[in-house]
Amino acid sequence: MxxxxxxxxxxxxxxxxxxxxxxxxxxxxxxxxxxxxxxxxxxxxxxxxxxxxxxxxxxxxxxxxxxxxxxxxxxxxxxxxxxxxxxSEESFDPAETKCEFRIAMTDYCSMTILPRIVRELSARAPGIELAVEGLVNKSFDRLETGEIDFLLTVVERTLLMHSRHPDMLRGADAFEDCYTCVVAADHPFDGALTPEDFRAYPNATVSFGENTFTTDRAAYEHGGLDQSPALIAPSFSSLLFQLQGTTLIGTVPNRLAEMFAPMLGVRLLEPPIRLPTLTERLNWHVRSDADPGHSWMRNLILDVGRSMGPRKGAPA
CATH class of the missing domain: 1.10.10.10 (Winged helix-like DNA-binding domain superfamily/Winged helix DNA-binding domain)
Structure with a gap:
């Protein structure tokens, strides 16, 4: 009927x-x-x-x-x-509004920028609920269909998706980090990590679902240091938990390494070659550009990211 x-x-x-x-x-x-x-x-x-x-x-x-x-x-x-x-005709009062925003991000982002976002929301917009989900291969599809409002991921992945959907995505860089090498506290290596040292020990890397791309792996490959990993972890935080009692060398974002180092007893080492900056980019759909609530929320996220400041590398 x-x-x-x-x-x-x-x-x-x-x-x-x-x-x-x-x-x-x-x-x-x-x-x-x-x-x-x-x-x-x-x-x-x-x-x-x-x-x-x-x-x-x-x-x-x-x-x-x-x-x-x-x-x-x-x-x-x-x-x-x-x-x-x-x-464009709506008004938005964050202090009085009750609504929900959905965002997809990696566990790295959930441990670094997310706590700061939650604190800001609690203070400025207690009626706004933030539903966070893990970043998966279909996250960009979910952004396209409106199932999520934001997607926070590395800029390289964003540029790849933007090339496929140039009229769909809008975005802005949220915050930056650098990569550092990490080893167990009792790792036999001690000193400045050279390319030869890096090749001499088994390597640990990460794979996000079906996507094995990470910025550090691409740089290592370009620098002639790519090798078959002895461990492929599902996330950077998981990788850090696997180092104790091994001779593995992992490469993770510096903010995360410094956060877990006291608890896990890992040591931070300067990478053997210069690695590119890790840039996390906030993405949203073009249809949300003019929405006052969406605009307020994304500006809050970007302001929080800017407040985190630049990140220097690990000490040699």
């Missing part, structure tokens, strides 16, 4: 979008800052309108029906277009 727009409550689209995203009445209610019975009532109306259950229980979880999955993209896109059209 064809739906008549004149008979459809457009406010239900907001509820439908939350339900399709969260796959939970409870979480959808929390996201919309309304009661669970109110969302349950809206779901009942939506089921009648679409003549489909939309959400069904499979074991202990709720799953989308085939019809619901087909609706998810168009519903989200329609809401984003409406929001973009009305955004």
């Amino acid at each position: 064809a739906l008549s727009l004149t008979q459809f409550d457009l406010n239900l689209l907001v509820v439908l979008d939350a339900l399709l995203t969260e796959k939970s009445v409870t979480r959808a209610a929390e996201r919309l800052f309304v009661t669970q019975p109110a969302v349950s009532g809206s779901l009942a109306r939506l089921r009648d309108i679409f003549e489909d259950p939309l959400l069904v229980r499979v074991g202990r979880e709720m799953e989308l029906t085939v019809r619901a999955r087909a609706l998810a993209g168009p519903v989200r896109e329609a809401l984003l277009m409406v929001k973009a059209a009305l955004g």
